[in-house]
Amino acid sequence: MPESQRRLWLIGGTSESVQLAEAIASVGFPCLVTVTTVDAKSLYPQTPSLQVQVGRLDGKQIEQLWQQQHITAIVDASHPYAVEISRNAIATAQCYQIPYLRFERPIVKGDEEIGCRDLACYVSTVKAGFEPRLSSTARQNSLNPPLQTNNEPSVITLDSFETLVAGDYLNQQRVLLTVGYKVLSLFQDWQGRSTLFARILPGVTSLEAAIAAGFSRDRIIALRPPIPFELEIALWRHWDISLVVTKASGIAGGEVTKRQVAAQLEIPLIVIDRPVVEYPQQTSDITVALEFCQRYLTT
Incomplete structure (x- = not known):
């Protein structure tokens, strides 16, 4: 050619x-x-x-x-x-x-x-x-350069969202989900056993998916990353979060910042591993x- x-x-x-x-x-x-x-x-x-x-x-x-x-x-x-x-x-x-x-x-x-x-x-x-x-x-x-903290975050790594929802990790917790809108439906059955909050990208599709998964409007926030450390920590405190779920999305997805905030607030962070692709x-x-x-x- x-x-x-x-x-x-x-x-x-x-x-x-x-x-x-x-x-x-x-x-x-x-x-x-x-x-x-x-x-x-x-x-x-x-x-x-x-x-x-x-x-x-x-x-x-x-x-x-x-x-x-x-x-x-x-x-x-x-x-x-x-x-x-x-x-x-x-x-x-x-x-x-x-x-x-x-x-x-x-x-x-x-x-x-x-x-x-x-x-x-x-x-x-x-x-x-x-x-x-x-x-x-x-x-x-x-x-x-990483932020230095005095506390080591409690990071739990799981292989999939299915493993997460099948376990007892979310029970009676105030959970912030920073996982994208496509998997929010997996958490619908947990709405009555925990208090779930969703952070999604600003967009009609994301909002409709969150509402369809049972999230009320006062438990949804639409923000585009990167989220500054100060805003991240303020949001967790405002919602009195006791557990955060995120993807292994790297710096661009805000994973490092979440690890730092989790360490400072001593809040467990669940990280869902990336899917395996050869x-x-x-x-x-x-x-x-x-x-x-x-x-x-x-x-």
């Missing part, structure tokens, strides 16, 4: 994917970005080399996308819990031998995010070429992702 017809497919939907798209656009790589909402589309740069498409894709639509857009490589920077799009993209990549790279937001261990590279700092430099990887000291300095190859390093793009778009 002529180089001029080759196009990268970036699966978007996260803050990391926006920053990666900026880096890709800055070096002029032809790229198709797919997102699921119009609001998400507005976050991406508007350049001739970058096309943003809105809509959910199933396996058949992904196959059509590959054929119509001349996709030569896939970078999957979707949300860690958006497993359906990842699995469908991997299946298509394997079927048609398309190079695939998972760009995964780093995981959090304690107060640190493991494998974190500062994406934004590269956007202004990639035009000059691909930078060498940071030394271990430089990489450590690029991490957001990615063919994976990185949290923007230079690796850009080298991947260059390899399959210029050779």
Whole structure:
């Protein structure tokens, strides 16, 4: 295929994917970005080399996308819990031998995010070429410094939401759920045995899902992350929260801040592990992702 017809497919939907798209656009790589909402589309740069498409894709639509857009490589920077799009993209990549790279937001261990590279700092430099990887000291300095606390948070890690609702963790607790709207229905049966509060993204779909799951309007708050530490701690205190449930969503999803607040207020924090997906190859390093793009778009 002529180089001029080759196009990268970036699966978007996260803050990391926006920053990666900026880096890709800055070096002029032809790229198709797919997102699921119009609001998400507005976050991406508007350049001739970058096309943003809105809509959910199933396996058949992904196959059509590959054929119509001349996709030569896939970078999957979707949300860690958006497993359906990842699995469908991997299946298509394997079927048609398309190079695939998972760009995964780093995981959090304690107060640190493991494998974190500062994406934004590269956007202004990639035009000059691909930078060498940071030394271990430089990489450590690029991490957001953790807040020091005197208390160790009580963090409970569970493998799934199903495990959570099947157990007795929520019984008679005042629970703040920061888990997204899609799983709120799983907690409906707990409405009579605990006091549940939901923090969701501002949007009609999110609000309707919360109300349908039994959350009254005075137990719903719509905020877009990142949530500042001061606001997070004020909200927990205002609602007299005794237990918080979150996803293992990394810094971008506010996980580190929640760990810090949980430690300071001595409130248990339940973290739901990321779904298991067998990615063919994976990185949290923007230079690796850009080298991947260059390899399959210029050779």
